Amino acid sequence: MALLEIMDLVKSFRGPDGTVHEVVRIPRFTLEARSQVALSGASGTGKTTFLHLIAGILAPDAGSVRLDGTNLAELSESARDRLRATKIGYIFQTFNLLQGFTVLENVLLGMSFGPGADRARAMSLLERVGLGERLHHFPRQLSTGQQQRVAVARALANHPQLVLADEPTGNLDARNAREALKLIREACTENGAALLLVSHDRDVLNSFEHTASLGELNQVASLRGGAQ
Amino acid sequence: MTLWLIVRRSLYQHLLSTLVTGVSIALAGGLLMSVWVVKNQAHATFTGQSGGWDAVLGARGAKLQLVLNAIFHLEASPGNIPFDDYEAIGTNRAVAAAVPIAVGDNYRGYRLVGTLTNYFDVEFAKAQRFQLVPGGRMFEDGYREAVVGSFVAQKLGLKVGSEFQPYHGLNFDPKTQHEEVYVVVGIMEPSNTPADRVIWIPLAGLQNMSGHDAAAANDVSAVLVKLRSPLAGQQLDMLYNRQGNRLTFAWPIAKQMADLFEKFGWFDSVLELVAWLVALVATGAVLASLYNSLNSRRRDIAILRALGARRRTVFSAIVLESATISALGMAGGFLVYFAILSGAASVIRAQTGVVLDPWQPAAVWLWAPAALIGMGALAGILPALKAYRSEVADGLAPES
Numbered sequence: 001m002a003l004l005e006i007m008d009l010v011k012s013f014r015g016p017d018g019t020v021h022e023v024v025r026i027p028r029f030t031l032e033a034r035s036q037v038a039l040s041g042a043s044g045t046g047k048t049t050f051l052h053l054i055a056g057i058l059a060p061d062a063g064s065v066r067l068d069g070t071n072l073a074e075l076s077e078s079a080r081d082r083l084r085a086t087k088i089g090y091i092f093q094t095f096n097l098l099q100g101f102t103v104l105e106n107v108l109l110g111m112s113f114g115p116g117a118d119r120a121r122a123m124s125l126l127e128r129v130g131l132g133e134r135l136h137h138f139p140r141q142l143s144t145g146q147q148q149r150v151a152v153a154r155a156l157a158n159h160p161q162l163v164l165a166d167e168p169t170g171n172l173d174a175r176n177a178r179e180a181l182k183l184i185r186e187a188c189t190e191n192g193a194a195l196l197l198v199s200h201d202r203d204v205l206n207s208f209e210h211t212a213s214l215g216e217l218n219q220v221a222s223l224r225g226g227a228q
Numbered sequence: 229m230t231l232w233l234i235v236r237r238s239l240y241q242h243l244l245s246t247l248v249t250g251v252s253i254a255l256a257g258g259l260l261m262s263v264w265v266v267k268n269q270a271h272a273t274f275t276g277q278s279g280g281w282d283a284v285l286g287a288r289g290a291k292l293q294l295v296l297n298a299i300f301h302l303e304a305s306p307g308n309i310p311f312d313d314y315e316a317i318g319t320n321r322a323v324a325a326a327v328p329i330a331v332g333d334n335y336r337g338y339r340l341v342g343t344l345t346n347y348f349d350v351e352f353a354k355a356q357r358f359q360l361v362p363g364g365r366m367f368e369d370g371y372r373e374a375v376v377g378s379f380v381a382q383k384l385g386l387k388v389g390s391e392f393q394p395y396h397g398l399n400f401d402p403k404t405q406h407e408e409v410y411v412v413v414g415i416m417e418p419s420n421t422p423a424d425r426v427i428w429i430p431l432a433g434l435q436n437m438s439g440h441d442a443a444a445a446n447d448v449s450a451v452l453v454k455l456r457s458p459l460a461g462q463q464l465d466m467l468y469n470r471q472g473n474r475l476t477f478a479w480p481i482a483k484q485m486a487d488l489f490e491k492f493g494w495f496d497s498v499l500e501l502v503a504w505l506v507a508l509v510a511t512g513a514v515l516a517s518l519y520n521s522l523n524s525r526r527r528d529i530a531i532l533r534a535l536g537a538r539r540r541t542v543f544s545a546i547v548l549e550s551a552t553i554s555a556l557g558m559a560g561g562f563l564v565y566f567a568i569l570s571g572a573a574s575v576i577r578a579q580t581g582v583v584l585d586p587w588q589p590a591a592v593w594l595w596a597p598a599a600l601i602g603m604g605a606l607a608g609i610l611p612a613l614k615a616y617r618s619e620v621a622d623g624l625a626p627e628s
Contacts, residue, residue, distance in 0.1 A: 052624075
C-alpha cells in the first residue's frame with residue numbers, strides 16, 4: 001500500500017468578486033514510503049495548495065487524501081492537526097521559522113505538538129544539520145542557508161513518514177541550494193521519511209530519479225491551458 | 229511547557245506593549261488595593277481608637293466634635309465646662325475613672341493638652357499603657373513641665389531638658405507667644421495613637437497660662453470617662469443628654485466615629501468606583517494591545533498551526549498571555565500599593581496620629597490580584613477568538 005494516495009482531489013477558492021476558481025483537480029497521485037519524488041510546478045499551478053491539502057492544512061472540496069491508510073477528509077480538523085504534527089514534516093520556501101524563538105526552541109516547539117519535546121533529539125538533529133553551535137541563536141542571527149537547515153531539522157524532528165518541501169531552495173543561492181537539497185534528501189533517507197518536493201528549478205528536478213509534473217497531474221482546465 | 233514558552237516569547241517579542249499594559253495594570257491594581265486598605269484600616273483604626281476611654285463629657289454641642297477634640301486632638305473644643313462638672317462625674321458610682329483635659333494653646337502648631345497625671349494610668353489599648361523613653365519622667369503638677377508625644381518630639385527635635393514657650397490658640401501664630409517657659413521632662417514612647425501628636429502639661433498650667441481669661445481659670449475643656457459597665461453609659465446618657473441641657477455626654481466613642489464614616493460612605497463608594505474604572509480601562513488596554521498585535525502575529529500563529537498546534541492551543545496561549553500580563557502587572561501593583569499606602573499612612577499619621585500599617589495582611593491582597601488576573605484573562609478572549617478563527621493557509625501566504 002502506498003504511503004500517500006490521492007484520489008479525485010478537488011479544491012476551489014472563492015475570489016473577491018464571488019466567482020469560484022478551481023485550483024486543484026488531481027484524479028490520482030501516489031507516493032511510496034521512503035521514496036523521494038520531485039514535482040515540477042511553475043508559479044500558479046496550485047503546488048502550495050496541493051501540499052496544503054496533503055498536509056491537512058486545507059480540507060478538499062471533494063476526493064480523498066490517504067496518508068498511511070488514513071483518509072484526511074474524514075478527520076476532524078483537530079485530528080488533522082494531530083496527524084500533521086506526528087506524521088508530516090513541512091519545509092517552506094520562506095522557512096517559516098518563529099522569529100521570537102531560538103533555533104532550539106523552534107525545533108522543540110514543533111516536537112511539542114506531536115509526540116512531545118525531546119531536547120536530546122532536537123539537539124542531535126541540529127548537530128546533524130551543522131547548527132550545533134547555534135542552538136540559542138535567533139533566526140535573524142542566521143544566514144538564509146542556516147535558517148533553511150533549521151527548517152529541515154524541525155521538519156524531521158517528529159520522525160515523520162512524509163516530508164513535504166515547498167520550493168525549499170527558492171530563497172537560496174546556488175551553493176546553499178545544492179547543500180540544502182543534499183541535506184534534505186540525506187536527512188529524509190536517514191530518518192526513513194518519504195520526500196515530496198515541489199520546485200520549478202530545473203537543477204533541483206534533474207537531481208531526482210523520480211519526478212512528475214504538477215502541470216500534468218492537475219486537470220484544472222485553466223491551468224492546463226497554459227495560462228501560468 | 230509549550231504554552232508558557234509561547235507566552236514568554238510573545239511577551240518578550242512585544243516588550244514595549246507588555247510593559248505599557250503591565251504598568252497600567254499595576255497602577256490599577258495598586259490603586260484598587262490602596263483604596264480598600266485605607267478605607268478598611270482607617271475605619272477600623274478610627275472607630276477602635278478611644279484612648280482607653282468609654283465616653284467624653286463636654287459642653288453642649290455635637291458629640292462628634294467633642295470626641296474629635298478630646299480623643300483625636302482635632303477640631304476646636306465646643307466650649308469649656310466648670311471644674312465642678314468634672315468632680316461630679318468623677319465621684320459618680322457608675323464611673324471607674326475620670327480625667328479632665330484642657331486645650332487652647334499650641335507650640336508651633338502642635339497642641340498643648342493640660343491634664344492630670346492619672347491620664348497616663350489608663351490602658352489606651354488592651355494591656356498597653358503609655359511609656360516614657362528612658363531618661364525622662366512624668367511632669368509634676370504645679371511645675372512648668374511637659375511630656376512630649378513621640379511624633380512631636382521627632383518633628384520639633386524636642387529632647388528632655390528642651391525649653392519652649394507655648395503659643396496661644398490651637399493654630400500657630402508667632403505673634404501670640406505666651407510668657408511661660410516650659411521644660412521638657414519626658415518623651416513618650418510611640419503609641420501609634422493621637423497622643424503622639426500632643427504636648428502634655430499639667431492641667432493647672434494650661435488653665436493659668438498668661439493671657440487666658442482668669443474667670444475661666446478653673447474650667448476644663450472636657451472630661452474623659454471610663455465606665456464601670458455599659459449600663460452606666462445609658463444612665464449617664466439619660467442624665468446629661470436627655471434630662472440635662474447644659475452638657476453633652478458622648479458615648480460610646482466608637483459610635484461617634486462610625487457615624488462619621490457612615491456620613492462619608494459615599495466618598496468611599498466614589499473612590500472604589502474610580503478604582504474599578506481604572507482597572508477596567510487598564511484591562512481594555514490589554515485587550516486593545518493584544519487585538520492590534522494580531523496582524524503582526526498572524527504569521528507566527530499560522531506557523532504554529534502548520535506545525536500541528538490546534539486552534540484551542542492558539543486560543544489558550546493568547547488568553548494565558550493576557551492573564552500573564554495582568555499577573556505581572558499585579559506584581560508591580562503591590563509596589564504601587566505600598567508606595568501609595570506608605571504615603572497615605574504618613575499623611576494620616578501627621579494629621580491625626582493614627583497609624584495605618586501597609587504591611588498588615590488584607591483580604592484584598594488576594595482578591596484584587598485574582599480579580600485583575602481574571603479580568604485580564606477575559607480581555608484576552610476576544611483577540612484569542614480572532615486568532616482561533618484565523619486560517620492557517622492565509623497566514624502562511626507569502627508577505628508582499
